[in-house]
Amino acid sequence: MKEVDTKKYYKKKINEFKSHNKLYFEKNSPKISDSQYDKIKKEILDLEKKYDFLKSDSSPSSTIGFTPSKNFIKSKHRVKMLSLANAFDIDDLENFEKKILNYLNEKINFEYSVEPKIDGISASLTYKNGIFVMGTSRGDGTTGEVITENLKTINDIPQSIANKDFPKDVDIRGEVFIKKKDFNKLKNNFANPRNAASGSLRQKNSEETKKIPLNFVAYTYGYLETDKIKKQSDFLNLLKKWGFKTNEHNTVLKTINELKNFHKKFENERFDLEYDVDGLVYKINNLELQKRLGYTANSPRWAIAHKFSADSAFSQITDINIQVGRTGALTPVARIKPVNIGGVVVSNATLHNEDEIIRKDIRIGDTVKIERAGDVIPHVILVDLKKRDKKSKKFIFPTTCPSCGSQTIKEYNKTTKKHDAVRRCINEGFDCEKIAIEKIKHFISKDAMNIDGLGKKVVENFWDLNLIRFPQDIYNLDYNKISNLEGWGDLSVSNLKYSIDQSKQISLDKFLYAIGIRHIGIENAKLLAEYVKSIKNFITFINKNKFNEFLDIDGIGETQINSLKRFFENKSNYKIIEKLSSILNISDLKLNKNGKLLNNTFMFTGKLTNMSRAAAKSLIEENSGSVVSSVNKKLKYLVIGEKPTNRKIDQAKELGIKILSQEEWLNLLN
DSSP states (O other): OHHHHHHHHHHHHHHHHHHHHIIIHHHHSSOOHHHHHHHHHHHHHHHHHTTHHHHOTTTTOOSSSOOOOSOOOOEEEEOOOOOEEEOOHHHHHHHHHHHHHHHTTTTOOOOOOEEEEEESEEEEEEETTTTTEEEOOTTTTSEEOOOOOHHHTTTTSSSBBOOTTOEEEEEEEEEEOOOOOHHHHTTTTTHHHHHHHHHHHOOSSHHHHHHHHHEEEEEEEEESSOOOOOOHHHHHHHHTTTTTOOOTTTTESSHHHHHHHHHHHHHHHHSSSSEEEEEEEEEEEBBHHHHOBBBBBSSBEEEEEEEEEEEEEEEEEEEEEEEEETBBBEEEEEEEEEEEETEEEEEEEEEHHHHHHEEEEEETTEEEEEEOOSSSEEEEEEOOOGGOOTTTOOOOOOOOOOOOOOOOOOOOOTTHHHHHHHEEEEESSSSSSHHHHHHHHHSSSSSTTOOOTOOOHHHHHHHHSOOOSSSSGGGOOOOOHHHHHHTTTTTHHHHHHHHHHHEEEEEEEEHHHHHTTTTTTHHHHHHHHHHOOSHHHHHHHHTTOOGGGGGGSSTTTHHHHHHHHHHHSSHHHHHHHHHHHHHSSEOOOOOSSSSSTTTEEEESSOOOOTHHHHHHHHHHTTOEEOOOOOTTTTEEEEEBSSOOHHHHHHHHOOOOOHEEHHHHHHHTTT
């Protein structure tokens, strides 16, 4: 990478870090997971190590937290509240210890104070003559927000301490957090327990904070006037003596191997705790050594946070439900006790199919490992058999559709000469309620009819109110009735009507995709539309059963032909096509074979500004380009918007695929 390109990319990552920093610390509304945030920080720090010409005052190597809010009085910390460096694997721990020994320049045996890193908000409590006089947030590490009255609402924080050996002047530091069971009552208002704690502490009115069941655990000191205490573990014992709560899992270990083994054991057991933890903190236990080691610009040399795996967690399955999809596929979903994975609270996990349940022997009541990586749907990796109840019974997969009672089958695949893993309801039409609802959701989706304002929840609500049963019902909605529904006003009804009217102008390929024929995706719909030319011709093909002619189309095979035949054998599907063709203005497909993006392939990740993904796709296709759904060697450009998936960006870099911003992509079209 050239120096100018490196600086440009570095600046982009800095701006990304600043943006997420503000969302995380000031707005209490992060848009990415903790693991993604840590990844951005690490990438910036790695770039700075590799290129000495990279430097920024906004870098994580120069900043801590975020500038305190103007809504609160500010107070400078007597001793800085620095953040901790992170360790993610055994190599990081070995390097941490090696740096300590190099800095001390002597061979020395030392021990570590090990403390769980609770996922909450740091706070500093100032006591003078045993009285709690001021409480502050971390802020930017140098200056914090004065939140004394809010902190006083927390029962775990002593208002006064009469113990004779309690220091006359001291700053006690700890973590404010909320327990899992309490967060479950508030989860509709906050993204995760940490946000709940942060948002509650930053209320202007302490009476509002008082309503939130916050907790506090003490773990260290800032300013301390005595030097009689020799070890961190001794100070933790004194905190308990003085009436503070400390973590019951605090311990002292001596070697890197002991740290590694404790981390592995604790990572598996942490999900049984009442609160979220995202790692372990290791501190040199000897306070004299801590003083000798001192600090770097933004972290102590004598401590490190060993993070847990951000993309997996253990939880218990409370139930297994069967969901019926648009194509009749029966998908088992595990309902689990809510668990925080990478900053996102997960309560459901897919079990994929019947074969997967049998292979992993998954049962209701089992403790299972859940994985959630990037934008992948959370799924069950394995069962912890040691925690299984001996009386547990195997889950029996239904052989009839839980929605309509029809027979379910596993289709035989002639290519693989095996039965499919997925079991399906044989109902092809709208007689199965769950299939019908999912078909309508597909019909109104962005890549299909693109009816804004008629989302999935609205479709379900309209179904329950008997406003919709078939796609054509969308174009005969009773807007007067809708305007009287809760949550609907004149403007939202007007916007919905406008969006529905706009959708009446639709191209043939999008219409063929929208009606939801299995195996007819966006690309196959284009091939069919290009072949039949018009909706009138397509209906003729149906009436004369000329589907086999489609075998002449490169890309259409027996699988698609058989799917078309089965779909139109159902009379209700044919009636829907007839009705819609009389309501809609379905334009013939016109392909541009000489556009500016000819022979170029694109993929999008992240949210685009002032443009839907469907509109962007249409723009590419209008200019002879194509859009692919995965990062592979055929991809030429990856276009990134807001909150892109880092996994896709990493894959693109590995394959040498050019990465464009939305602005750079639009510049290709002038």
